[in-house]
Amino acid sequence: MTAIGAPRLSRRIGEGAFLAFCWLATGIALLxxxxxxxxxxxxxxxxxxxxxxxxxxxxPGSEGGLLNAILGSLMMCVVAMIGAVFIGVxxxxxxxxxxxxxxxxxxxxxxNDVLLSAPSILVGLFIYTIIVAPLKGFSGFAGSVALALIAxxxxxxxxxxxxxxxxxxxxxxxxxxxxxxxxxxLTVIWKAAQGGMLTGALLAFARISGETAPxxxxxxxxxxxxxxxxxPTANLPxxxxxxxxxxxxDWRRLAWAGALLIAATVLTVTVVARIxxxxxxxx
Amino acid sequence: xxxxxxxxxxxxxxxxRSAFGAAFDxxxxxxxxxxxxxxxxxxxxxxxxxxxxxxxxxxxxxxxxFISAEWDPVQEIYGAAGAVTGTLxxxxxxxxxxxxxSFGIAIFLVELCPPMLRxxxxxxxxxxxxxxxxxxxxxxxxxxxxxxxxxxxxPIMMSVEPGSFWEKITTGVPNGAGILxxxxxxxxxxxxxxxxTMRELLLTIPAQVRESAYGLGSTTFEVIRKVSIPYxxxxxxGAVMLGLGRALGETMAVTFIIGNAHGFPTxxxxxxxxxxxxxxxxxxxxxxxxxxASLIALGLVLFVITFIVLALARLLIGRQANL
Numbered sequence: 001m002t003a004i005g006a007p008r009l010s011r012r013i014g015e016g017a018f019l020a021f022c023w024l025a026t027g028i029a030l031l032x033x034x035x036x037x038x039x040x041x042x043x044x045x046x047x048x049x050x051x052x053x054x055x056x057x058x059x060p061g062s063e064g065g066l067l068n069a070i071l072g073s074l075m076m077c078v079v080a081m082i083g084a085v086f087i088g089v090x091x092x093x094x095x096x097x098x099x100x101x102x103x104x105x106x107x108x109x110x111x112n113d114v115l116l117s118a119p120s121i122l123v124g125l126f127i128y129t130i131i132v133a134p135l136k137g138f139s140g141f142a143g144s145v146a147l148a149l150i151a152x153x154x155x156x157x158x159x160x161x162x163x164x165x166x167x168x169x170x171x172x173x174x175x176x177x178x179x180x181x182x183x184x185x186l187t188v189i190w191k192a193a194q195g196g197m198l199t200g201a202l203l204a205f206a207r208i209s210g211e212t213a214p215x216x217x218x219x220x221x222x223x224x225x226x227x228x229x230x231x232p233t234a235n236l237p238x239x240x241x242x243x244x245x246x247x248x249x250d251w252r253r254l255a256w257a258g259a260l261l262i263a264a265t266v267l268t269v270t271v272v273a274r275i276x277x278x279x280x281x282x283x
Numbered sequence: 284x285x286x287x288x289x290x291x292x293x294x295x296x297x298x299x300r301s302a303f304g305a306a307f308d309x310x311x312x313x314x315x316x317x318x319x320x321x322x323x324x325x326x327x328x329x330x331x332x333x334x335x336x337x338x339x340x341x342x343x344x345x346x347x348x349f350i351s352a353e354w355d356p357v358q359e360i361y362g363a364a365g366a367v368t369g370t371l372x373x374x375x376x377x378x379x380x381x382x383x384x385s386f387g388i389a390i391f392l393v394e395l396c397p398p399m400l401r402x403x404x405x406x407x408x409x410x411x412x413x414x415x416x417x418x419x420x421x422x423x424x425x426x427x428x429x430x431x432x433x434x435x436x437x438p439i440m441m442s443v444e445p446g447s448f449w450e451k452i453t454t455g456v457p458n459g460a461g462i463l464x465x466x467x468x469x470x471x472x473x474x475x476x477x478x479x480t481m482r483e484l485l486l487t488i489p490a491q492v493r494e495s496a497y498g499l500g501s502t503t504f505e506v507i508r509k510v511s512i513p514y515x516x517x518x519x520x521g522a523v524m525l526g527l528g529r530a531l532g533e534t535m536a537v538t539f540i541i542g543n544a545h546g547f548p549t550x551x552x553x554x555x556x557x558x559x560x561x562x563x564x565x566x567x568x569x570x571x572x573x574x575x576a577s578l579i580a581l582g583l584v585l586f587v588i589t590f591i592v593l594a595l596a597r598l599l600i601g602r603q604a605n606l
């Protein structure tokens with residue numbers, strides 16, 4: 001190697017190694033995803049029969065399904081989403097339409113972003129101390145409140161983001177026609193941004209439907225089928241947690257089936273939300 | 284500035300045709316304001332309720348709560364040091380693994396990926412972020428741990444020199460569960476978050492800046508190292524801290540695979556515990572007042588740690604770009 005050739009070679013090697021590393025890193029991530037999905041499919045599909053949807057969680061050794069857990073999860077998520085959409089949409093609207101650059105607006109925006117990634121188990125502890133402990137009982141509603149508190153920041157954030165994208169001319173046009181500010185927001189701005197807001201709500205739903213930690217000591221669990229949300233309510237994540245760590249093979253099989261069910265739901269909702277967001281951007 | 288409230292006063296104050304409409308304007312603003320304030324109250328409520336709930340533990344053990352690693356529900360002695368160390372060690376290790384990988388992925392998606400595959404691979408990485416924590420936990424315990432024990436743990440434990448420093452930090456039960464396995468699972472979980480934020484940051488670099496570097500004859504590596512990374516440095520640090528914040532508070536996956544042993548972690552293969560895993564494991568069964576107070580106090584410690592990390596992350600990212 002000549003004196004001129006040497007640095008060239010080292011540059012080429014450095015470049016090659018760097019590019020190879022980037023490919024490798026992406027490969028590792030894709031491999032991890034494939035491995036997880038593969039395990040879910042192979043371990044979960046065996047337990048996924050009609051019983052899952054028609055029978056409640058069994059005692060060890062007997063036949064059963066996940067009906068009570070699926071129903072409980074669904075109820076809690078729906079109630080949580082109603083609350084979270086209400087709070088999140090209004091809070092996001094305030095940040096985008098009324099607060100903008102005020103100090104208080106900045107504080108709220110900042111704290112909302114922190115709340116967005118705060119450990120979910122702390123939300124569970126919080127709801128336990130303010131709802132479960134004073135009322136002396138675990139309940140599905142407590143679980144819903146915990147989930148709502150996790151979903152609301154997500155919706156607030158996405159709502160503010162999509163509202164900010166709406167052009168000023170839209171607001172001016174509406175107000176110039178004599179519409180009051182509130183009906184401008186309700187019928188013009190929300191309407192224009194509804195696709196983006198729906199995406200945000202779907203992502204929030206995907207996030208809470210797999211959450212386990214905040215339910216451990218709020219909703220607890222329930223072995224039986226029950227629609228009463230003032231009592232401990234069965235839910236998929238906690239059932240999976242309990243069954244997966246149990247010593248019984250049939251419980252573990254149910255846990256895998258439940259995990260497959262949850263992952264499939266979450267991933268489908270996520271993909272649908274992404275596609276919706278893309279369509280929105282295009283139009 | 285495109286908010287309704289920012290309109291010139293002449294427009295906003297123009298007489299409204301319906302009296303109800305004008306009257307409701309203020310009401311609507313107050314409604315929105317209350318919703319925003321509710322979020323603030325919730326965050327404040329978390330701190331206050333944890334502080335009140337954990338007070339008996341601070342009162343009983345004082346400073347010892349933070350420096351003692353003894354956690355003994357039978358004798359009612361609780362010290363947070365073990366769980367705090369476990370949390371910090373597992374999150375730091377996770378960051379160590381996730382950092383280079385996620386930067387590699389972000390650079391791959393922005394610079395190297397064939398356009399045809401960009402969307403597919405981008406979505407795939409996002410899906411990794413969407414998989415629920417509990418699924419990671421099950422996969423980690425039943426699939427990853429046995430593989431890890433057989434192909435990584437055993438060979439390493441066999442090959443280290445007895446009595447050496449390496450033996451000391453690799454002792455443990457070769458069942459695949461432990462601090463290191465938990466860190467690897469955590470790394471996979473936080474990697475998509477860091478990668479996605481990094482990718483957004485890299486996309487904010489003006490094309491001219493990168494292209495002029497290429498025009499001077501730089502290789503991709505040199506452009507990234509000397510132009511792109513310095514350009515987004517502040518935000519990149521924020522992205523990393525965001526990942527760290529996630530890793531610190533992650534509960535279910537860690538609970539499955541860390542082995543749940545109290546005290547200071549002794550080696551990377553040994554069982555340990557984190558704050559979140561301790562709370563998840565014990566809170567529902569904690570009947571003694573002091574036990575549950577200690578767990579809530581642990582929660583407050585976790586809150587303070589993650590709040591500092593996340594707040595710094597947001598400040599740094601916010602300064603870089605509006606993400």
